[in-house]
Structure formats: structure tokens, C-alpha cells
Amino acid sequence: MAELSQTNAPIYEALRKFRRMRVVPFDVPGHKRGRGNMELTEFLGEDCMNVDVNSMKPLDNLCHPVSVIKDAEMLAAEAFGAANAFFMVGGTTSAVQSMIMYACKEGDKIIMPRNVHRSAINAMILTGAVPVYVNPDVNHQLGIALGMSVSQVEQAIRDNPDAKAIMINNPTYYGICSDLQRITDLAHEHGMLVLVDEAHGTHFYFGENFPITAMAAGADCASVSMHKSGGSLTQSSFLLMGKNINADYMRQVINLTQTTSASYLLLSSLDISRKRLALGGREIFAQTVEMAEYARSEINEIGGYYAYSRELINGDSIYDFDVSKLSIYTLPIGLAGIEVYDLLRDEYDIQIEFGDIGNVLAYISVGDRKRDIERLISALAEIKRRFGKSSAHMLTQEYISPVVTETPRKAFYAPKRSLPLEEAAGHVCSEFVMCYPPGIPILAPGELITPEIIEYIRYAKEKGCQMTGTEDIKIERLNVLDI
Numbered sequence: 001m002a003e004l005s006q007t008n009a010p011i012y013e014a015l016r017k018f019r020r021m022r023v024v025p026f027d028v029p030g031h032k033r034g035r036g037n038m039e040l041t042e043f044l045g046e047d048c049m050n051v052d053v054n055s056m057k058p059l060d061n062l063c064h065p066v067s068v069i070k071d072a073e074m075l076a077a078e079a080f081g082a083a084n085a086f087f088m089v090g091g092t093t094s095a096v097q098s099m100i101m102y103a104c105k106e107g108d109k110i111i112m113p114r115n116v117h118r119s120a121i122n123a124m125i126l127t128g129a130v131p132v133y134v135n136p137d138v139n140h141q142l143g144i145a146l147g148m149s150v151s152q153v154e155q156a157i158r159d160n161p162d163a164k165a166i167m168i169n170n171p172t173y174y175g176i177c178s179d180l181q182r183i184t185d186l187a188h189e190h191g192m193l194v195l196v197d198e199a200h201g202t203h204f205y206f207g208e209n210f211p212i213t214a215m216a217a218g219a220d221c222a223s224v225s226m227h228k229s230g231g232s233l234t235q236s237s238f239l240l241m242g243k244n245i246n247a248d249y250m251r252q253v254i255n256l257t258q259t260t261s262a263s264y265l266l267l268s269s270l271d272i273s274r275k276r277l278a279l280g281g282r283e284i285f286a287q288t289v290e291m292a293e294y295a296r297s298e299i300n301e302i303g304g305y306y307a308y309s310r311e312l313i314n315g316d317s318i319y320d321f322d323v324s325k326l327s328i329y330t331l332p333i334g335l336a337g338i339e340v341y342d343l344l345r346d347e348y349d350i351q352i353e354f355g356d357i358g359n360v361l362a363y364i365s366v367g368d369r370k371r372d373i374e375r376l377i378s379a380l381a382e383i384k385r386r387f388g389k390s391s392a393h394m395l396t397q398e399y400i401s402p403v404v405t406e407t408p409r410k411a412f413y414a415p416k417r418s419l420p421l422e423e424a425a426g427h428v429c430s431e432f433v434m435c436y437p438p439g440i441p442i443l444a445p446g447e448l449i450t451p452e453i454i455e456y457i458r459y460a461k462e463k464g465c466q467m468t469g470t471e472d473i474k475i476e477r478l479n480v481l482d483i
């Protein structure tokens, strides 16, 4: 490792060397460098198929890395200011679940905001850990859930001194950050691990003037979606660890659910992207922010829309804001976020990241061109002119605090029956219901179904939100506890 620097990409370099060796494959994958599946090879390209290979000595093994993957992981750790890092090929979902499975076993408590991604609540089902939810503050104008306030976390710690860990979003999908440093210090004072979901925060590690990162705040673990703002291939992520985490045990935890056939396309994309960010991240994200700021001010000029930013900061539940996020409140033009999302795609050939009841999020990155940003701005102006209407009768409530009656695991595995949505009020749900994205459950297993939640689900479906989570693919029925 001594001779390696951030200019190296050990997995990528090993693959290039391997390609030159022209080794005859009598191993999997069976497409044999693409020759056995020409339609796929024509579609993806020979270069891609040539490096879709299996683990072998010269290329190391993700499940037990000792050479090039180990080196690449050490370079990643260095780039992110972590003690250790793991390459993850099961998305950030896999990273989130691994850090929870490391911290908690059956019956252990974990303090977390309720507006976590589904992967975190899924981990409660996998481990049998018990979530202690901190209901996030809500911005009632925008209808969005914010961060956890420090006093709420203090209260949760006082009520649950035996909790093993605290989980924090840094930032939320909308760009909102809690006071990560204070919460981390508080957790550590009480002997709790700090696990941070940084799916939307890769760029914090490389850009300037971004909110503090998990590793800089002294958190114990962070799940980082390199495939979001970091530029790597979809499904590739990093799990970062602080010095108090036993990385060798973490590797065993990861291997409980990780594939034994990790894709070298994903691994090399992580390696190359880490190098790119380590060498040029500052510039890359300065450009991203410049584009986001430009778009934000032009969109606010249109009127009606509200592209929000750091003015929301309140020193607590919005301790900081990620200015690279272009989150826009749409209700004043009489359209739900999801309607604007659909109109942008159907009428203007523009695909944005997500639309919910009151907001849209356009994902800005260095891959955007000025003319694409202009196109987005003018499409939004035209949507307001062509489709805007009165905003009376628009549902504004985005986040509904859940009534938790059962742990997610118990509810998920309990005897259950299926009820039509309209008859489900008063029962306890045994499955998830969520709009995806953002993937924050409206209902999680073990939560009471209320008339308000049914109304929300009906409204979200009617407006065209992509609903997921239920056994019934049409979301016309819900599984409830059979008691």
C-alpha cells in the first residue's frame, strides 16, 4: 500500500492487465467474455463483457480481500477520511443493513428518525432489533419531514439508555441535515454507536462548504451511495468505518447477505470513481453547486414554485442544507409534485429524480450541461403556464407520524390476512407501503392503519405516485395482523 496513491485504481489496473493476458476462460460467467451471448455483447460492448469476470487470484475476492480489492478499499478509506472502507455491490441498502446488523442483535434497541429509507426498517426485520423512532420535525408549509432535533434525541436517549446505536440521515433526500456533530457526541457519551445513512451525501466528502460528513463528525459507520452523486455504476456503494469498528467482524456481517459473485463492473466503477473524486472532486462539485444555484434562482424567478435552500436553516432540525440538491415545492401552482414529475417526462422528455405530494427533486450533477438546465427551467415555466391551476383542495400533508404497536419483525412474520384498503383502518399493518422514490415508508410492519393514512395512500395513487411494498401489486389490499 505504501507505494499506492490516490492516482491509482488497483482493481481497474488489475483488470486492464488481466485483459491483456488473454486468459482462456474455463470458469464462470458462462458467456465467456461475451462470445456465448452475442446479442448481449452487441448491446453492452465487448469491452464491458471482457471484464465481466469472476473472482480469481490476480483479481482478489470481495468476500475476503487480500490484494487489489484490499488496496482499493484502503485508498477509498483514505479518500473519505475513514479508518476502513468496504466496497459494496448490493447498493446502499446492503451497506445500511450491514451497519445495523453489526450494531444490533435480536431485541437490541436502535434510535432512528422515522423518515429513514426502507432498507433501515428492513434491517429491523432481518435482525429483530427494535426501532425507537424519533419523529422528525415537519415543515408544515412544504409538508416534508426534517432532521431530528437534538432535544428529541436527548429525550430518546434518556428514555432508552440501553439503546445500542443511533442512526441519522445525512442528508435527507430533500437535502436536510440534522446536527450530526452534537448527536454523534451525545450518542458516544452514552456508549451508543452512530450509524449514518449518507446515501445522498457522497459529495460532502469532496466538495467545499458542504455539511459536515459522518467521518469528520466522528461517527462509527456511514453508508455512502457512490452511484448517486459519486458517479459510479448503479448499485455500487461504500461502507465507511471509524476507528472503533472491528472491520474484520464487519466483513463477516457483510458476508451474511452479500453475493459470492461480486461484479467487477461495479467494483472497477467504484475504484475509478473514487480516484476521480479524490483528484478532482472539489472542482466537480463546485460546478454542480453552481448549476444548482443558477437553476434555483431562475426557478424562483418563475413564481409559484419554491426552490428552497439554506434560508430554511433553523439551527436544529434543519441544522444544515445541501445546496447541490434542487428540491422544489410545487403546490402553489396547483399541481402535486408527482404531477409536475409526470408532465416533465410526458410533455417535455425530462426525467427527474422524484415527485411526491408537494415537491419534486431534480438531481443535478457534473454530467449536466448548461443547456439541459435551461431546458428544465423553461419546461417548468411552461408547465406553470399550461397546466397551473388553483391550489385549493391540494393535500399538503406529506409526513404522518406513525402509531407503532408491534416491532417490524414480529408484525412481518405474524399471522396475517388481506383486507381491502377501505376496510383496513383500525388494523395493524404487517407490510410496507411507500412511494418509491423516496422510499420512506408511509406504513411499516407493526404500525396502525388510520383513516388519515388510507386517505393519503388513495390520494398518492390518484396523483400517480409509484407505490410499492405491499404483497398486492395493485395496492388495493393491505395485509394486516390477524388478531
Ligand SMILES: Cc1ncc(COP(=O)(O)O)c(C=O)c1O
Residues within 6 Å of the ligand: 090, 091, 092, 093, 094, 096, 116, 117, 119, 169, 173, 197, 199, 200, 225, 235, 237, 437, 438, 439
Ligand atoms: C436515504 C437512502 N438510504 C438508502 C438507500 C438505498 O440505496 P440503494 O438504492 O443504493 O440500495 C436510498 C435509496 O435511494 C436512500 O434514499
